[in-house]
Amino acid sequence: MKKIAIGATFAAVFAGLVATAPVRAEDITIGAVIPLSGASATTGKDQSRGIELAVKEINANGGVLGKQLKVLVEDSGGKPQTAIDAAKKLVSVDKVPIVIGEYSSGNTIPLGQYLVQEGMPHINPASTSGLVRGIGATSYSVVGLDNVSTEFAAQDVIDHGWKKVAVLAMNNAFGQGVAEEFKKHFTAKGGEVATTVMYTIGQSTYRRELQQVEAAAPDAYVFTAYGTEGALIMQEAFELGLQEGKPWYSILITMMNKDTPADFKAGLIGMDVGYIGEGGDAYKTEYEKTYGETFLSAYGGYAHDAVLFAAAALNKAGSTDKAAVLKAIEDLGKEGLKGATGEIKLDADGQRTHQPYLKFKVEGENLVAYD
Amino acid sequence: MPDRDRGGHFYSGLQHRPIAGCTTPSLSHNAGSSAAASAGIAQTEKSMFQFLFDVLIRSVDLALIAVALSAVYSLIKFPNVALVQYAVVGAFVAMSLHAAGLPLLVAGFASALFVGLLAVVFNILIFERLLKSDSAIALIGSLALSMILSAVFLLAYGPTAYRFKLQVSPAMRILGARITDHQVTTLVLTTVALGLFALILFRTSLGREMRATATNGVLAAATGIDTRRVTNIVVFLSGMLAALGGITLAMRGSVSIDLGTNMMLPVFAAAILGGLGNALGAVVGAIVIAAAETVITNTNIGPFIGEDFYFLPASYAPVASFAILVVFLLFRPRGLFTSEVNRV
Numbered sequence: 196m197k198k199i200a201i202g203a204t205f206a207a208v209f210a211g212l213v214a215t216a217p218v219r220a221e222d223i224t225i226g227a228v229i230p231l232s233g234a235s236a237t238t239g240k241d242q243s244r245g246i247e248l249a250v251k252e253i254n255a256n257g258g259v260l261g262k263q264l265k266v267l268v269e270d271s272g273g274k275p276q277t278a279i280d281a282a283k284k285l286v287s288v289d290k291v292p293i294v295i296g297e298y299s300s301g302n303t304i305p306l307g308q309y310l311v312q313e314g315m316p317h318i319n320p321a322s323t324s325g326l327v328r329g330i331g332a333t334s335y336s337v338v339g340l341d342n343v344s345t346e347f348a349a350q351d352v353i354d355h356g357w358k359k360v361a362v363l364a365m366n367n368a369f370g371q372g373v374a375e376e377f378k379k380h381f382t383a384k385g386g387e388v389a390t391t392v393m394y395t396i397g398q399s400t401y402r403r404e405l406q407q408v409e410a411a412a413p414d415a416y417v418f419t420a421y422g423t424e425g426a427l428i429m430q431e432a433f434e435l436g437l438q439e440g441k442p443w444y445s446i447l448i449t450m451m452n453k454d455t456p457a458d459f460k461a462g463l464i465g466m467d468v469g470y471i472g473e474g475g476d477a478y479k480t481e482y483e484k485t486y487g488e489t490f491l492s493a494y495g496g497y498a499h500d501a502v503l504f505a506a507a508a509l510n511k512a513g514s515t516d517k518a519a520v521l522k523a524i525e526d527l528g529k530e531g532l533k534g535a536t537g538e539i540k541l542d543a544d545g546q547r548t549h550q551p552y553l554k555f556k557v558e559g560e561n562l563v564a565y566d
Numbered sequence: 567m568p569d570r571d572r573g574g575h576f577y578s579g580l581q582h583r584p585i586a587g588c589t590t591p592s593l594s595h596n597a598g599s600s601a602a603a604s605a606g607i608a609q610t611e612k613s614m615f616q617f618l619f620d621v622l623i624r625s626v627d628l629a630l631i632a633v634a635l636s637a638v639y640s641l642i643k644f645p646n647v648a649l650v651q652y653a654v655v656g657a658f659v660a661m662s663l664h665a666a667g668l669p670l671l672v673a674g675f676a677s678a679l680f681v682g683l684l685a686v687v688f689n690i691l692i693f694e695r696l697l698k699s700d701s702a703i704a705l706i707g708s709l710a711l712s713m714i715l716s717a718v719f720l721l722a723y724g725p726t727a728y729r730f731k732l733q734v735s736p737a738m739r740i741l742g743a744r745i746t747d748h749q750v751t752t753l754v755l756t757t758v759a760l761g762l763f764a765l766i767l768f769r770t771s772l773g774r775e776m777r778a779t780a781t782n783g784v785l786a787a788a789t790g791i792d793t794r795r796v797t798n799i800v801v802f803l804s805g806m807l808a809a810l811g812g813i814t815l816a817m818r819g820s821v822s823i824d825l826g827t828n829m830m831l832p833v834f835a836a837a838i839l840g841g842l843g844n845a846l847g848a849v850v851g852a853i854v855i856a857a858a859e860t861v862i863t864n865t866n867i868g869p870f871i872g873e874d875f876y877f878l879p880a881s882y883a884p885v886a887s888f889a890i891l892v893v894f895l896l897f898r899p900r901g902l903f904t905s906e907v908n909r910v
Contacts, residue, residue: 366879389874395881397727399828400819403863403880406616410866411875423727427820430729434746436736458734 222265223258223515225505226285228296228306229320229498233273235298241491242298242320243268245499245535248481253506260513264506271297271306278306286313292515293318293505298494300324300369307334316508316520320501321494323468325372328544335524335545337504337534338468338497341372342380347552348417348446348466349380355464357415357442359387361408363428364419364446366393373419373446389413396421401428405435415442425451429459438462448555448562449493457560468493469551472537479535500534507532617864619743623818624856625849626756630811631829632836632848633760634804640780640843641797642693644701647708649685649808650826650833651715656681656809657816657825658719661728670732670817678809685805686798712826719823727820752814759810763803764846776800780843832859835887839894841901850902858886 227246230239246266253264267289269281278297285291294310295318297303303322310317311331319327319336327340352360362377364370370393378388389411394404405428408416416437420428425445432438438461445451448465455463470493471479478499483489490496504527509515512523528541540548555562635649656677663673692711696704737744767773778786779793787793815821836855840847863883868876894901 366881390876392877393879395879397822397824397828398819398880399727399815399821399825401880402620402819403883406620406864407875407877407880410877423729423820427727427729430734431819434734434737435744439736 221262223260223262223509224265224267224289224291225502225509226267226269226282226289226291226294226296227498227502228269228271228278228281228285228294230273230298230302231268231270233271235273238298238321238492238494239270239273241495242498244482244486244491245495245497246295246502248478248485249499249502249506252481253503259506259509260515264502266295266502267291271302273299273302275302275305278302279309282306282309286310286315292316292509292517292520295320295498295501295505298322300327303327304330304368307331310334314517316505316517316524318501318505320498324368325376326368328546332545333521335504335528335541336547337501337536337539338494339547339550341369341376343547343550344466344468344552345373345376345446346380348444349377349384349386351466351554352381352415352417352444353384353386355415355442355444357413357444358385359389359411359414360417360444361389361411361413361415362391362417363404363408364391364393365396365421365424367396370419377417377446396424398424401431402435404428405431405437409435409437413441415444417444417446419446420451422451422454426455426459429455429463433459452555452557452562457557460557463557465555466552467555468497469536469553471496471535472551474533474537475535477535496535500532500536500539503534504532504539613742615741615743617860619745620860620864621853621856622753623749624859625852626752627811627815628829628832628836628852628855629849630756630759630807630814631833632840632852633763633845634807634811635833635837636840636842636848637763637800637807637845638804639837640845641776641783641800642689642697642701642704644693644697644704644708645834645837645842646693646804647705647830648688648711648715649804650830651712651719652681652685652805652808653812653815653829654719654821654823654826655684655715655812657812657821658723658728660809660813661730661816661821664730670730674810674813677813678806681809682802682805685801685808689798689801716823716826723823727822728816729820730817732817746818748817752818755810755814759807760846760849763807766803767845772796772799831884831891832887835891835894838891838899839901841903844901844903847901847903854902855887855890858890859883862886 229242230236231243246268250264250266253259258264267285269285271278271281282294282296285294293316296306298321300322303319304324304326307317307319307327307330311333314333317330317334319334319338321338323338323340323344325341327336360381362374364374374391374393378391381388390408392404392407394401416432418428429443432443443463445463445465447467448463449467452460470490475496478496482495508520508523508527511527512519528545531538531540537551542548553564554566556565631650631653635645638646638649659680660673660677663676664670668676688711692707693704696707732748735747737746767776775786775791775796778789778791779796783793812821812825815825832855836851837848839851839854840849862878862885863880866875866877868874
C-alpha cells in the first residue's frame with residue numbers, strides 16, 4: 196500500500212514536471228488558473244478540457260502570431276491564496292501576456308484584483324457575481340454576470356404569469372447580487388417582489404426563512420441555493436406545505452438539482468447558463484469524441500471561449516505587448532467573437548452583454564431543458 | 567388564499583388590526599400594509615399557535631444539550647464546551663449506522679450509547695487530569711477538544727451537510743400550526759429522555775448520590791459514595807442526552823460540522839439562564855431563549871420601515887441569546903432560580 200502511495204506521489208510529481216516543462220521559445224504561452232483539486236475539481240476538469248480543445252482548434256488553424264499556442268494550466272486548489280500564488284508565478288516567471296481564471300467568484304475576484312494591480316489582462320471564464328464587474332480596468336468576463344442571468348430569470352417568471360413573488364437567496368456576494376438584480380429586472384418588467392429573505396448558508400434548518408417568505412403570500416417562490424442546502428430548503432418547503440399549489444423557481448437550478456430527491460421537487464422549474472450557444476455544436480461533437488462522455492459541467496465551453504478570445508486578441512494586437520493586447524481586447528469586445536457559447540460581446544466594463552441560458556423543468560430526478 | 571399567510575406574523579397581526587377594522591385596541595398608527603391586512607382574529611390565533619409551536623420546537627432543539635451541560639456542570643464545576651460537539655458526533659454516527667441499514671431507533675440508541683462511552687473516555691483521559699490543576703484549565707481543554715473534534719469531522723465528512731434518508735410527508739395542521747411527523751417524534755423522544763433523566767435524578771438512590779455529590783463532593787465521599795463513579799455515570803448520561811439532541815436535530819434538518827459551533831451560544835445561554843448546575847432549570851432556560859429567538863425571526867417589522875413585509879434575517883436570532891446571556895451574567899449570574907452555584 197505504502198509503495199503504491201509513494202509510487203503515486205512520484206508519478207504525480209513527475210506528471211507535474213512534464214506539465215510545467217520549460218516553454219519552447221517559439222511558442223506563445225498564456226496562463227490559466229482553475230480548480231483542478233478541491234470541492235470544484237469536477238468543474239475544473241471540464242474547464243481544462245475546454246482549454247485543451249480550444250488550443251487544438253487554434254493551432255490547427257495556424258496558431259497565434261504565426262506560432263503555436265500553449266496554455267499553462269495552474270491549479271488553484273479552490274483557494275484564493277493558492278490562486279493568487281499561481282497567478283504570480285504565471286506573471287513573474289512565465290511572463291504570460293494574458294491570465295484566464297478562476298471558477299468561483301470568491302477566488303476569481305482576488306485573482307483578478309492581483310492581475311489588475313499588475314496591469315495584466317485577466318479573463319474571467321466562469322464567475323457570475325455582480326462584484327466581478329468591480330475587479331478593475333484590465334479584467335474582462337466571457338460569461339454573463341448576475342445582471343444578465345437575472346434578467347433572463349425575471350422574464351421567464353413573468354412569462355409564466357407570476358406577478359408577485361417572494362425571493363429567497365443566500366447571504367453572500369453571489370446571493371445578494373442575484374436578489375438585487377432580480378428585483379431590479381422583475382420590477383422593471385411590471386412584477387412585484389413582495390419580500391426578499393437572505394439566508395445564512397450552512398444552517399441545519401431553513402424553516403424560519405420559509406415561514407418568512409410565506410407570510411408575503413406570493414404567486415410563486417424564486418430562490419437560489421447551493422447543492423445540499425437547496426435540497427433541505429425544498430424538503431422543508433414540501434413539509435410546510437409551501438409547494439402546495441405554489442410554483443417554485445430556481446435560479447441556476449443545476450447547482451441544487453442533483454442533491455434534491457424527486458419527492459421534494461415535483462414541478463420545480465428554473466434556469467441555468469447554457470452549455471453551448473449558437474454555433475457550439477462543433478465543440479460539443481469534438482468534446483464527446485475526445486473524452487467519450489457528455490459535458491461534465493456548463494463551464495468547459497466558457498473556458499474554451501476564454502482561450503479563443505485571448506488568442507484572437509493576441510492576433511489582433513500583433514504582439515504580446517500589454518498595452519496593445521488590452522486595446523485589442525477592448526476592440527474585439529465591441530466587434531464580437533463567435534465561440535462555442537455563442538457570440539461574445541463585452542460592455543463598457545468589459546463584461547459579457549448577453550449569453551445563452553436554458554430553461555429547465557424537473558422530471559422525476561432529472562432536469563429537462565425546454566423552450 | 568388567506569389561509570396561506572399565517573406563517574410568522576403573530577406580532578404583525580397586531581400591527582394590522584387597525585386596518586382590518588377589528589375590535590382590538592390599536593397598537594400602531596402605521597397603515598402602510600395591505601397584503602396582510604386580512605389578518606383577523608381567527609388568523610391571529612392560528613399564527614399564535616404557530617408561534618408557540620415554533621418556540622416549543624426550538625426549545626426542544628436546545629433543551630437536551632443544555633440539560634446535559636448543566637448536569638455535568640453540577641458535578642465537575644466547569645462547563646464542558648465539547649458537549650455541543652458530542653451532539654454532532656451523535657448525529658453523524660447515527661446517520662452512518664442508519665445508512666448502513668439499521669432501523670432508525672436502533673441506530674439512534676447505539677449512537678447515543680457510543681457517545682455516552684466516548685464522553686466517559688474523554689472525561690477519564692482528559693478532564694479528570696485537567697481538573698486536578700484548575701477548572702479554568704479544564705474549560706480551555708474542553709474548548710481545545712471541541713476544536714479537535716470539529717477538525718476530525720471536517721476530515722471524515724467534509725464541509726457538506728448530511729441528512730437522514732427518512733420518509734418525509736407534508737405537515738399536519740393542528741390548531742392552524744403545522745407539525746411534521748419528525749417534530750412529533752422529536753417531542754416524544756425529548757420528553758421521554760428528560761422524564762427518565764428526572765426520574766433517575768429524583769427517584770433513585772443513584773440520583774440521591776448524584777445530588778449529594780453535586781451539593782458537597784467531600785461530604786458525599788465521606789459518607790461512602792464513590793463520587794468518581796457517580797461523576798462518570800452523569801458524564802455518560804450527558805453524552806447520551808447530547809447525542810440524542812444532535813440526532814433529533816438531524817432528523818428534522820441537516821447536520822454539518824458547524825452544528826456544534828452554531829449551537830454553543832444558545833445552549834450556553836439556556837444553561838446559564840436555568841442556573842448552571844440546575845439540570846432541569848436548563849429546560850426553562852431553553853424555552854426563554856427559544857421564545858426570544860422566535861420573536862426576533864417571526865416578527866414582521868415591515869410596517870415600521872414602510873414596507874409590507876420585512877423580517878430580520880434568521881441569522882440575527884443568536885442576538886437574542888447574546889443579549890439575554892449578558893443581562894443575566896450581569897444581574898442574575900445564578901440564573902432564574904437560585905442554586906448552589908456561585909459563579910459561572
